[in-house]
Amino acid sequence: MTLPDPARIAVERIITDNKDKQGALLPILHGIQDSIGHIPPEAVSVIADELNLSRAEVHGVVSFYHHFRQSPPGRHTIQICQAESCQAMGGSKLTKHAKECLGIDFHETTADQEFSLEPVYCLGNCACSPAVMVDDEVYGRVTDDGLEQLLSQVRKGQQ
Structure with a gap:
């Protein structure tokens, strides 16, 4: 080995x-x-x-199993809920925006090793869809602008 x-x-x-x-x-x-x-x-x-x-x-x-990674993750993991409630409230649009902002797809890590992007199939925050989890913190009603603010805060260490 x-x-x-x-x-x-x-x-x-x-x-x-x-x-x-x-x-x-x-x-x-x-x-x-x-x-x-x-x-x-x-x-x-x-x-x-x-x-x-x-x-x-x-x-x-x-x-x-999507849970298992075959390469080291980024310093921060962004999970975007793909379940029905989040999809009904704009999760697909948010997912597309996240992929564009980060320049990666699901199960990938940014070139600077800062972020990994993962799908998740329910964060238990359906009443506040669409939901995103950044590391261990869940956020609800996340918009495209809200996601950009979260990413900026994480980059600055303010999360």
């Missing part, structure tokens, strides 16, 4: 702690992502070997 030592140690520990559990793959993947922020490609073969799975099987799970 060609991961930096701290990441390699974390991956090995998480695999060891979970490999004997029933359905160990998902807990291992969640543990790795929680620990180092993404599932490095170098970890896939190690996981596969330890669980007696093919690399294709592990990669298939990683790529199937």
Whole structure:
């Protein structure tokens, strides 16, 4: 494995702690992502070997679930709700605007590593649609201008 030592140690520990559990793959993947922020490609073969799975099987799970990242996330994660209530209240337009402002699509990170953009399928803020979550803070009734203000505040460290 060609991961930096701290990441390699974390991956090995998480695999060891979970490999004997029933359905160990998902807990291992969640543990790795929680620990180092993404599932490095170098970890896939190690996981596969330890669980007696093919690399294709592990990669298939990683790529199937939108929650799992295969590259490091930006410093801040922007999630835009894609559920019905938010869509009915302008979520599609807001999503398009966010992609244009950031210059990225869902599951991508800006070139400066500042922002990652992710879809989410309900933030539990339906009464205040459309909803956006910036890192761990949920915002409601977000407009295009409001999103730009949020991004500006985050860039300035004022969130």
